[in-house]
Amino acid sequence: MASAALRVAVRQLSQHSRAGAPVLLRQMFEPKSCTYTYLLGDRESREAILIDPVLETATRDAKLVKELGLRLLYAVNTHCHADHITGSGLLRSLLPGCQSVISRLSGAQADLHLEDGQSIHFGRFVSWMLRCARTLYRSVHEKIFTLPGDCLIYPAHDYHGLTVSTVEEEKTLNPRLTLSCEEFIKVMDNLNLPKPQQIDVAVPANMRCGVQTPPS
Numbered sequence: 565m566a567s568a569a570l571r572v573a574v575r576q577l578s579q580h581s582r583a584g585a586p587v588l589l590r591q592m593f594e595p596k597s598c599t600y601t602y603l604l605g606d607r608e609s610r611e612a613i614l615i616d617p618v619l620e621t622a623t624r625d626a627k628l629v630k631e632l633g634l635r636l637l638y639a640v641n642t643h644c645h646a647d648h649i650t651g652s653g654l655l656r657s658l659l660p661g662c663q664s665v666i667s668r669l670s671g672a673q674a675d676l677h678l679e680d681g682q683s684i685h686f687g688r689f690v691s692w693m694l695r696c697a698r699t700l701y702r703s704v705h706e707k708i709f710t711l712p713g714d715c716l717i718y719p720a721h722d723y724h725g726l727t728v729s730t731v732e733e734e735k736t737l738n739p740r741l742t743l744s745c746e747e748f749i750k751v752m753d754n755l756n757l758p759k760p761q762q763i764d765v766a767v768p769a770n771m772r773c774g775v776q777t778p779p780s
């Protein structure tokens with residue numbers, strides 16, 4: 565695929581997300597597409613967001629939100645996924661008040677469309693963007709890599725069971741991000757990945773927020 569999604573940078577989340585700290589973080593897994601969904605909540609205001617929810621696990625996520633006494637403001641899609649159907653449409657039905665969010669660039673339906681660099685708030689900032697290889701590389705280097713080295717980086721997928729790394733590790737060890745920009749583009753343009761198994765159902769569904777009755 566020519567474009568890639570740069571996942572979420574949560575300011576100040578870093579190592580302060582332990583129990584008792586202001587920001588609550590839960591990493592959840594959907595095994596069919598190996599997608600990680602993230603629940604982020606403000607312990608004080610109880611406002612929360614979900615990042616990249618999956619249809620098959622949306623009910624689980626909604627249950628957790630309720631059990632933790634959180635109020636879900638946004639179900640955020642980092643891009644129009646090709647490998648799973650988003651859970652954001654179902655979540656906005658299960659949890660009234662929740663709005664689905666995606667980039668305007670995606671062309672997909674949602675309650676809220678974000679422009680590049682725009683933030684959504686749940687007590688703390690969350691910034692995100694969808695990029696082609698060149699702008700992805702620049703964003704990572706100019707934005708993510710200016711964060712403190714011990715800032716935690718959570719993956720959208722990991723097919724080998726890894727769950728977290730740091731800015732410093734990505735800066736020094738990531739086999740693609742340590743390349744030059746031109747080399748990075750070449751690699752990304754020549755991944756030749758097999759067609760994702762769910763692409764034919766996932767993309768049309770995700771253009772409509774993953775449900776039959778999408779937001780207008």
Ligand SMILES: N[C@@H](CCC(=O)N[C@@H](CCS)C(=O)NCC(=O)O)C(=O)O
Binds near residue numbers: 646759760761
């Ligand atoms: N087997 C899966 C593979 C889905 C897929 O293509 N995943 C991408 C990431 C999607 S956001 C991927 O693996 N990228 C690897 C890379 O090296 O960039 C399926 O059929 O769904």
Ligand SMILES: [Fe+2]
Binds near residue numbers: 647721
């Ligand atoms: Fe994906």
